[in-house]
Amino acid sequence: ELKVEQNPLFLSMQEGKNYTIYCNYSTTSDRLYWYRQDPGKSLESLFVLLSNGAVKQEGRLMASLDTKARLSTLHITAAVHDLSATYFCAVDINRDDKIIFGKGTRLHILP
Amino acid sequence: KAGVTQTPRYLIKTRGQQVTLSCSPISGHRSVSWYQQTPGQGLQFLFEYFSETQRNKGNFPGRFSGRQFSNSRSEMNVSTLELGDSALYLCASSLVRGDYEQYFGPGTRLTVT
Numbered sequence: 001e002l003k004v005e006q007n008p009l010f011l012s013m014q015e016g017k018n019y020t021i022y023c024n025y026s027t028t029s030d031r032l033y034w035y036r037q038d039p040g041k042s043l044e045s046l047f048v049l050l051s052n053g054a055v056k057q058e059g060r061l062m063a064s065l066d067t068k069a070r071l072s073t074l075h076i077t078a079a080v081h082d083l084s085a086t087y088f089c090a091v092d093i094n095r096d097d098k099i100i101f102g103k104g105t106r107l108h109i110l111p
Numbered sequence: 112k113a114g115v116t117q118t119p120r121y122l123i124k125t126r127g128q129q130v131t132l133s134c135s136p137i138s139g140h141r142s143v144s145w146y147q148q149t150p151g152q153g154l155q156f157l158f159e160y161f162s163e164t165q166r167n168k169g170n171f172p173g174r175f176s177g178r179q180f181s182n183s184r185s186e187m188n189v190s191t192l193e194l195g196d197s198a199l200y201l202c203a204s205s206l207v208r209g210d211y212e213q214y215f216g217p218g219t220r221l222t223v224t
Contacts, residue, residue, distance in 0.1 A: 031211055042201060043215040050211060088154065092211070098167040099144070099213070101154035 002027045004091050006102035014110050016078050021105045023072040023089035031092040032065050032072045033099065036085045043088070046074075079109045113138065115204050115216035123222045129190040132219045136183050136204030143185040144213065145177060148199040157200075160185050161208040189221075197223045 003026040013019050023032070030051060035043040047056045049065035049072060056063050060083065062075045072089055090101040116135045124130050136143050144167075145157040156169040160179035177187040183204075189196055199220050203213040 033213075035215075042217045043203075045212075045214070048211050090154075098156050098159060098169070099146075100156065101146075103153045 002029075002091065002093055002100050004089060004100050004102040006087075006089055006105050008105060009103060010106050010108075012108045012110060013076075013079055015080055018078065019076050021074040021076075021087055021089075021107075023074070023102055025070050025072075025089075025091045025100075027091075027093050028067065028070070029091045029093040030067055033088075033090040033092070034063050034072070034074055035088045035090065037088065037104070038085050046087075076107075081109050081111050083107065084109045115202060115214050117200075117202055117216040117219050119219060120217065121220045121222075123224060124192050125224055126192055126194060128192050129188060130192060130221060131186050131188045132200055132202075132221070134185045134187075134202035134204075134216060136185070136202075137214055140204035140206050140214075141183050142205045142208045142210065143179060143183065144203045144205075145185070145187050146201045146203070147171075148201060148218075149195075149197070154201075157187065159208075166208060192223045194223050197221060 005024045032049040034046040047063040052067040054065045060077045065072045086104045086106045088104045090099045092099045118133045142161045144159040148154045159167040163179045174190045179185045199218045201218045203215045205213045
């Protein structure tokens with residue numbers, strides 16, 4: 001059974017600091033997603049990583065994928081309050097739209 | 112281009128009742144997936160429809176069912192509601208099955224009392 005594990009699950013950090021969220025998954029996959037969810041809202045797609053070594057960046061967020069280690073990271077650079085949200089990683093192992101999500105990392109950035 | 116729409120947005124039902132939720136995918140999208148989100152279990156895959164056929168099903172009891180129409184719109188039905196069915200139900204659409212771009216709707220918040 002595919003497992004997707006994120007850590008940490010909760011993260012409180014100061015503005016201006018850097019931090020990394022880790023996502024491990026248990027079965028080979030070349031599709032790794034990162035989503036953002038604000039309270040009471042739907043999921044916003046941040047990144048889709050499709051190959052080993054893929055790196056994508058958008059503003060203060062950068063995601064990478066190591067398919068051999070079955071690990072993806074979401075790095076936050078110089079955090080700002082607006083990045084406070086819950087971040088999910090998810091994996092689609094069979095390319096069949098059945099996406100398995102991690103439990104999410106609730107990020108709280110203190111001003 | 113309009114996004115994924117879900118109706119209703121909020122719903123309150125009583126235990127034992129049944130409910131039908133609707134999802135209209137982005138125009139031209141043919142694949143629709145459903146997810147349940149609860150504080151305890153997180154986001155869980157319910158099922159996926161493509162070309163009016165269920166292609167994948169998650170680990171949910173038979174009380175949860177769905178269908179897809181020829182215009183790609185999808186409905187999911189939950190019968191004999193239980194308190195634990197209270198959740199945010201999200202649907203996502205993609206152009207074709209296996210397309211890596213999935214777009215999520217705003218969700219339907221179901222409360223069972």
